[in-house]
Amino acid sequence: MKLPASWLDFLPALPEIVLLAGACGLMIFDLYAKKENRAGSVLFASLAVFAAALATLFVLFGSGGQLLYAFNGLFVADLMSHVLKLGAYLAVSLALVYSRQYMLDRGLLKGEFLTLLLFALLGMMVMMSANSFLTVYLGLELLSLCLYAMVALNRDSAASTEAAMKYFVLGALASGLLLYGMSMIYGATGTLAIHEVARQVANLATHATERTFLVFGLVFVVAGIAFKLGLVPFHMWIPDVYHGAPTAVTLVIGSAPKLAAFAMAMRLLVNGLLDLAADWQQMLVILSVLSMALGNLAAIAQSNLKRMLAYSTIAHMGFMLLGLLSGVVGGNWLNAADAYAAAMFYTLVYVLMSLGAFGMLLYLSSKGFECETLEDMKGLNRRNPWFAFIMLLAMFSLAGVPPTAGFYAKLSVLSAVVAAGQIWLAVVAVIFSLIGAFYYLRVVKLMYFDEPKDATPVEGDRDMRVLLSANGLALLAIGIVPQPLMWICYVSIRSL
């Protein structure tokens, strides 16, 4: 294919351009579309995501998977960004299908929801492809602002507005911390471009004064990342936002943005500040252990399923960090690719599990009924054995029991930790996942061992039933054949 040279500059950003056009188009289309069920707008949004996915595949195969830069190096399209973007498209498309009926029943399926969702996706994509501190920040803010608004979408609900307010205030604080950290590093290195930062840091890391300066900035950067991932002690927003937001929005927040946050951590810490690994790895150890401890212990005490899954997210992100923090051992990064690939695999699998679990809550909710407490899961096996089985797969996968995908996620991360020689950390991690297993088991117990409160069979729309089943079975399929996804993660980390 022959294109003028100036066009080629934009080519790596083709998916973003397509999605932006789609999102703007949707704003206009929605004004003229039928308002009753907004089938047209949902279809439009889905097509926009699908077109972006095609564009990503086009760039991926058109470039043969090699690194492409755009906008004077502000933007990079590499294998990791392509894979994460494809994961994000999948998550957002599932979210569109899962949330349709739920939002419709509550009168929330407005053009705003769909448009904000697409812009949030755009923000994630920018974060995944960022190659400069500036681009990271732009993507992050685009994503966060959309999410704040989405949480507050149900503006008559006190819980939602309170959650949105908390999210906004804490999010703004975290953005401030991140920016402050970036400015420190800019001060030390004189550049915002991530590859340039990496080169400067390699030189400066040996000078004591500059190193102190860099580490000072690093602390704030790590705090910003920890906030986005929801790690203790920057986790306060997670339970309130997960609980307060409409479940469909919780599903969105709990899925694709984790991929973006993972990408941000990879770009900033690994691409940019790998020479300070000895410093940030120690910080991550603390964040990780605290998150696993608090997440798993607090989840036991929850009676609200959304809150329980919120704490479970905290614990899972802590577990995922174990992969990020075991890349460099004593200045040698032989295992680095394995470790980061393990973390990436963990994040992708987590997103799939989280979509399944929250999707089930949406499926069980109906007009005038919110399925969100543990009680609501009682006797699901009597009401609908198939979806009880799908939820069972999601729960055992979250608990990390083979033969589900969650087990291989834990296995690969633990293997990286053990390879890094941090046996004690692996032991701590398995002890906390044992504690975690308890509350996932409780859900299975309620579904299978208890009698239902009302024995009405559960019904839902067909698209959702098909996709939710596929989502649950994917957890089993990855559990039986984990090789392809692991390979993809490994290859994309290798290409960095």
Next chain:
Amino acid sequence: MDDVNPAPMTHTVPLLSLAIWVPILFGLGVLATGGDRNASEQRWLALAGAVTGFLVTIPLWLNFDLGTAEMQFVEFTPWIAQFNVNYHLGVDGISMLFVLLNSFITVLVVVAGWSVIDTRVAQYMGAFLIMSGLLNGVFAALDAVLFYVFFEGTLIPMFIIIGVWGGPNRVYAAVKFFLYTLMGSLLMLVALLYLYGKSGGSFAILDWHALPLPLGVQILLFFGLLLAFAVKVPMWPVHTWLPDAHTEAPTGGSVVLAAILLKLGAYGFVRFTLPILPDASRELAWLMISLSLVAVVYIGLVALVQTDMKKLIAYSSISHMGFVTLGFFVFNAYGVEGGLVQMISHGFVSAALFLCVGVLYDRMHSRMIADYGGVVNTMPKFASLMMLFAMANSGLPATSGFVGEFMVILGAMKANFWLAFAAATIMVFGAAYTLWMYKRVIFGAVANHHVRELKDLNGRELLVLGLLAAAVLAMGVYPLPFTEVMHASVNELLRHVAQPKI
């Protein structure tokens, strides 16, 4: 390490894969048949699956090469290349019989649950068939990750079985069972990952057998693995989940739990702990022997005072499994083979005793010894069969129970007289609690009108108990077919354990 590479496939039929996947696929098929409307078809389909699953394991015994300690019927397919994990199956003289035992017991469980289970039949049968396949996988796996996946995978169906079809306190028992077992196996996972790193990136169990490890590391790994296996066996003091799980589980669940699941722990000792960590095993043999003796003696006494028949048999299981671990850690052929024979015998005997209690429970809905008395007057066939199993449980000669216990005591005698003396008390205690229970339940005057109205065994129950009785007697009278299978592998194991590999 070259010898562990897959030998050229002599058997074109992947028998072990069939043993694993036939029950699982049938189980999924049964699950797919839906609700209780088709209960009758579901039962027949489940029976077909269980019988086919058993039939495909028979060639394993018929074609077994007695002369070698090598793995046989090996299958090897790469599975997860990133971690060098392979779908690597094979059996030797130690594991082969357990595959058969498990498939055999599954048939009995399906038959035994035929009319007793009338709600959610498909899920009940499906869970047992899937578990049967997973258990075969545990015994056949030669790759540590594969082993772990099967080992842990069995938790899910068992959790459901106890929790859905169990007794009044089933939820507590199911959760306790799950968390106890998971606790042990998660630490094992860390140990396995450590071995993976030490062996330069291999999960092949046979590679690890040859891996030199310093004593300190061996001891740490020993404790990492010990917890996983000790919980499963179960050894004192991590045995407390077992009486709960057994008491609350439905009859079929208790049977599989006692006959097969408990064997996973003991099997883990001979497949992992002894050959991979021989020096630590010798170093810590005193600990294992002490724990085993506590199980034999103390748990034997605990069994004596039980008022609930299922609890009594559960404690008797712990006591008998203590015997198995004792046999393994005296490091001679009598001890190890005796332990293995005892495992198989206990599979038959405990399964039979739980089925006997199940027969009574289905009629009277009580497991309490005090509610019975004089059953022999109304159920003579049942009483005579249960007599045989009670005798086997107390180790009477000419029953399978005697062979294993006698061999272990011989093995212990070679090691130390007092050890053998203490071990032999199982004969006394075992006879005491089993026969005393038998006397109170079966003999005496008819205790109440419920007992007077009891009906004797029906054809199906007679078939199940009759098959087990035949197995118990056959193994007791002529144990050679069982022991000759083990000889080569056990000798190789002992030769391996005797060599320090620090």
